[in-house]
Amino acid sequence: MTRTEAEPSGPAAAARPTAPRIACRGLTRRHKSGSGYLEVLRDVELRVERGSFVAIVGPSGSGKSTLLALLAGLDRADGGEVLYDGESLAGLDEDGLARWRRGRVGFVFQSFQLFGHLTARENVLLPLEIGGIEGARGRAERLLAEVGLGDRGHHYPSQLSGGEQQRVALARAFAGAPELLLADEPTGNLDAANGRMVLELFERLRRELGTTVVLVTHDPGIADLADARVYLEAGRVVRVDRGGPAT
Ligand code: ADP
Ligand code: MG
Secondary structure, three states: OOHHHHOOOOHHHHOOOOOOOEEEEEEEEEEEEOOEEEEEEEEEEEEEOOOOEEEEEOOOOOOHHHHHHHHOOOOOOOEEEEEEOOEEOOOOOHHHHHHHHOOOEEEEOOOOOOOOOOOHHHHHHHHHHHOOOOOHHHHHHHHHHHOOOOOOOOOOHHHOOHHHHHHHHHHHHHHOOOOEEEEEOOOOOOOHHHHHHHHHHHHHHHHHHOOEEEEEOOOHHHHOOOOEEEEEEOOEEEEEEOOOOOO
16 A cells, blocks of 8 residues: 555545645635725635745735735635645634634734733733633743833833834734744834844744744845745735745
8 A cells, every 4th residue: 555545535634744834725805896896815825834934025905914814714715715734714613713723823913903901911911811821921021021022011002112012912923832923014113123033033933833934024134034935916926936045
């Protein structure tokens, strides 16, 4: 019997380690626009291998944020599907999606999406507590210190600058030690030094936990660090460039 035949097929095969961590097939998303539809994504194909770092690049309005939200199951496609470890997310309802994300997926929104009534520390702590992670308090403190906000944990988002809020959002996404980190322009509001600090954190997360990273960025310097760059234009993938970082 060949090895191929010995491998399980059907749903059991879905979790085999050779499947990409996250992938999508024929992903299409449209929004109503006047009497017609605006096609925001069309037939997008993507494969992101475990532990790899993929950058999504493209002009404003090309569909980058929409794609990321679909990959996270935060938005529903009008066509095609998203696969995690080879398994389609299509059959999951909202609760199922929330359960799938919990402990697996970290998401950094372009607009941060911090809870305004919670302090920076509480914003980072929340997913740890929901996930029942031990030593949550210490971990939250450490992460805040690592993004340079060790002394700002008691501040509310409204008391923090955009860049500081972005770093809180990053600490929150890192806090759950995710298998997959999806980040929408995570260095967009940061100066060069803080941007570097955040990239070092991403690198450490990948090194220590094998986290897969999909990052939307405008910054060619960051895109160049990725294992692959996916170029979006008007909702279509126009090019995939698989050259790794030039070291
Ligand atoms: P990017 O992140 O690349 O700047 P987006 O994914 O945010 O692009 O948006 C892609 C396009 O889809 C834009 O033209 C945007 O205006 C449109 N769009 C996004 N969300 C909606 C929505 N809820 N309703 C209508 N149009 C939308
Ligand atoms: Mg965007």
